[in-house]
Amino acid sequence: MLEPDQLPRTLNDYYNRARDSMSSENRAYFLSGAGGEETLLANEEAFVRARITPRPLREMGGGSTATSVLGQRLAAPLLIAPFAYHRLLHPSGEIATAQGAGAQSIKMILSAQSSVELTNVQAAAQGCDWFQLYWMGSRQATLELAEMALAAGFGTLVLTIDAPVQGVRDREIEAGFQLPPDMSAVNLARFAPPRFTAPDEGQSFIFDRIAHHLPNWDDVAWLVETVQVPVLLKGILHPEDAARAVSIGAAGVIVSNHGGRVLDRAPATLDVLPTIVERVGPDYPVLMDGGIRRGVDIFVALALGAKAVLIGRPVVCGLAVAGELGVSHVLRLLRDELEVSMLLCGCASIDDITPDMVHLKL
Ligand code: FNR
Numbered sequence: 001m002l003e004p005d006q007l008p009r010t011l012n013d014y015y016n017r018a019r020d021s022m023s024s025e026n027r028a029y030f031l032s033g034a035g036g037e038e039t040l041l042a043n044e045e046a047f048v049r050a051r052i053t054p055r056p057l058r059e060m061g062g063g064s065t066a067t068s069v070l071g072q073r074l075a076a077p078l079l080i081a082p083f084a085y086h087r088l089l090h091p092s093g094e095i096a097t098a099q100g101a102g103a104q105s106i107k108m109i110l111s112a113q114s115s116v117e118l119t120n121v122q123a124a125a126q127g128c129d130w131f132q133l134y135w136m137g138s139r140q141a142t143l144e145l146a147e148m149a150l151a152a153g154f155g156t157l158v159l160t161i162d163a164p165v166q167g168v169r170d171r172e173i174e175a176g177f178q179l180p181p182d183m184s185a186v187n188l189a190r191f192a193p194p195r196f197t198a199p200d201e202g203q204s205f206i207f208d209r210i211a212h213h214l215p216n217w218d219d220v221a222w223l224v225e226t227v228q229v230p231v232l233l234k235g236i237l238h239p240e241d242a243a244r245a246v247s248i249g250a251a252g253v254i255v256s257n258h259g260g261r262v263l264d265r266a267p268a269t270l271d272v273l274p275t276i277v278e279r280v281g282p283d284y285p286v287l288m289d290g291g292i293r294r295g296v297d298i299f300v301a302l303a304l305g306a307k308a309v310l311i312g313r314p315v316v317c318g319l320a321v322a323g324e325l326g327v328s329h330v331l332r333l334l335r336d337e338l339e340v341s342m343l344l345c346g347c348a349s350i351d352d353i354t355p356d357m358v359h360l361k362l
Contacts, residue, residue: 001322001323002321002322002325002326004325007321007322007325007326007329008321008329010333011293011294011314011330011333011334011337012293014314014317014318014321014326014329014330014333015293015313015314015317017317017321018031018316018317018318018320018321019031019317021320021321022089022320024175025175025176025177025178026088026089026177026320027175028169028171028172028174028175028177029085029088029172029175029177030083030088030089030313030316030320031313031316032169032170032171032172032261033167033169033171033259033260033261033264034167034168034169034170034260034261034262034263034264035167035168035169035170035264035265036170036264037171037260037264038260038264038265039257039260039263039264039265039266039267039268040259040260040261040264041260042260042267042268042271042291043257043259043260043268043269043270043290043291044291044293045268045291046268046269046270046271046291046360047270047291047292047293047294047297047300049360049361049362050270050297050300050358050359050360050361051358051359051360051361052296052299052300052303052341052345052357052358052359053345053357053359054344054345054346055344055345055346055357056344056346057346058346058348059348060343060346060348061348062348063339063342063343063347063348063349064348064349064350065077065335065338065339065342065350066350067307067308067350067351069252069285069287069307069308070156070230070251070252070285072107072156074106074107074308075104075105075106075335076106076334076335076338077298077302077306077307077308077309077338077350078106078298078308078309078310078311078331078334078335078338079106079107079108079109079130079287079308079309079310079311080097080101080106080107080108080109080310080311080315080327080331081109081259081289081310081311081312081315082109082110082111082112082132082158082160082234082310083111083312083315083316084111084113084114084115084185085113085114085115085179085183085185086114086115086116086319087115087116087183088115088179088180088183089316089319089320090319090320090323092116092323092324093114093115093116094108094110094111094114094115094116094121094124095116095120095121095124095125096319096323096324096327097315097319097324097327098110098121098124098125098127098128099124099125099324099327099328100318100319100323100324100325100326100327100328100329100331101125101127101128101327101328101331102124102125102126102127102128103125103324103328104328104331104332104335105126105127106127106331106335107127107128107129107130108125108127108128108130109130109131109132109158109310110122110128110130110131110132110149110154111132112131112132112133112134112145112160112185112187112188113185113188114185114186114187115183115184115185115186116186117186117187118131118148118149118152118154118187119152119153122152122153122154123153128154129153129154129155129156130154130155130156130157130158131146131149131154131156131157131158132157132158132159132160132234133145133146133149133157133158133159133160134159134160134163135159135161135164135214135215135219136188136191137191137193137194137213138213139219139222139223141191142215142219142223143223143226143227144191145187145188145191146223146227147227148187150227150229155229155230156229156230156231156232156251157227157229157230157231157232158231158232158233158234158254159220159223159231159232159233159234160234160235160258161215161220161233161234161235161236162234162235162236162237162256162257162258162262162263163235163258163261163262164210164214164215165206165210166262167258167261167262167263167264168264169261194213196209196210197209217244217248220233220248220250221248221249224248224249224250225248225249230251230252231250231251232250232251232252232253232254232285232287233245233250233252233253233254234253234254234256235254235256235257235258236253236254236255236256236276237255237256237257237266237267237269237272237276238272238276239272239275239276239278239279239280240279242255242276242279242280242286243279243280245280246280246284251285252284252285252286252287252307253276253280253284253285253286253287254286254287254288254289254310255269255272255273255276255286255287255288255289255290255306256269256288256289256290256310257269257290259289259290259291259312259313260290268290268291269288269289269290269291270288270290270291270300270301270304270360271360273286273288273301273304273305273306274304274305274355276305277304277305277306278305282305285307286305286306286307287306287307287308287309287310288301288306288309288310289309289310289311289312290312292309292310292311292314292334293313293314294334294337295333295334295335295336295337295338295339295340295341296337296338296340296341297309298334298337298338298341299338299341299342299345299347299353299358300358302350302353303353303354303355303357303358304355304358304360305355311330311331311334314330314334315327315330315331317330318330318331345357
């Protein structure tokens with residue numbers, strides 16, 4: 001275990017140490033993206049294009065990063081993005097992540113593909129009460145998974161809609177990534193995966209087999225109406241899909257391309273965020289993720305209309321390098337950098353961060 005004085009000092013250092021210490025299979029699974037990784041890179045590159053104008057000499061005493069989303073108080077406008085199989089990175093897996101997040105009063109969204117039972121993660125730390133689910137092949141199975149999470153104490157659901165099939169992840173295929181025998185999505189064990197027969201002559205496996213088990217807007221509307229808790233839709237990139245989410249009663253949307261892991265050449269999330277916010281209006285909860293590597297990136301996303309952001313790979317790296325302590329430290333670094341950005345731009349509160357402060361270079 002690393003002592004506090006052996007921890008990386010910067011977010012970049014966390015990334016480098018994690019990348020260099022991971023097995024090649026884990027590196028490919030956690031850090032790579034789909035296809036040629038254009039979208040993975042575009043997410044980060046969009047933030048690099050942002051320019052922010054400082055505003056000195058404003059009164060900053062008593063400022064705060066606190067905010068609220070869906071009526072829930074957040075110490076800072078960031079949450080841990082749902083990602084699978086934390087035990088590949090640390091023996092305590094999702095429990096270490098939840099405790100690291102809890103130490104910073106940051107919420108963690110638990111993935112349906114958690115490698116630890118959801119009841120144990122929920123009980124491990126305060127603030128782990130958002131659960132991410134995938135469509136489980138039928139209304140009944142999806143509701144059953146949602147009810148499992150609600151019974152365990154989760155109170156907000158995130159339905160991920162952008163990965164109906166796995167992306168073509170070249171680096172993962174080349175590295176021969178496979179889950180070790182002692183690793184699985186333990187909470188999904190009771191749901192038998194659909195068994196597909198081989199497609200008939202001239203048929204497509206994707207369109208004539210898998211596609212028959214995928215959800216449509218009516219299914220999602222049914223889920224939103226049936227569960228008695230807020231449901232956010234994760235994986236929105238088109239303004240009309242955001243408007244549809246509003247119309248079916250979703251509590252919010254998460255602008256996301258799954259961290260560039262599904263459709264390579266999907267747009268960078270930061271680039272589409274403003275048009276989505278414009279379409280649904282400034283009061284509707286629009287969150288975003290993808291490519292956030294620094295606290296200043298959080299500032300930029302908020303300025304362009306996000307109410308909060310989700311953090312994926314920086315937390316992956318914190319967990320890989322130093323478990324619970326690493327997660328906590330990464331979150332602290334992000335929040336400290338956000339505070340520096342706010343102070344330099346004359347924003348004493350999250351509501352002070354406005355679109356005119358950021359300019360995206362073409
Ligand atoms: C993910 N992501 C993801 N999303 C989800 O809804 N359910 C999941 O189980 C997973 N699993 C997963 C595994 C790994 C290894 C990664 C890197 C990502 C996507 C995740 O929630 C988020 O959208 C992205 O990670 C955000 O991009 P950044 O912050 O990693 O750039």
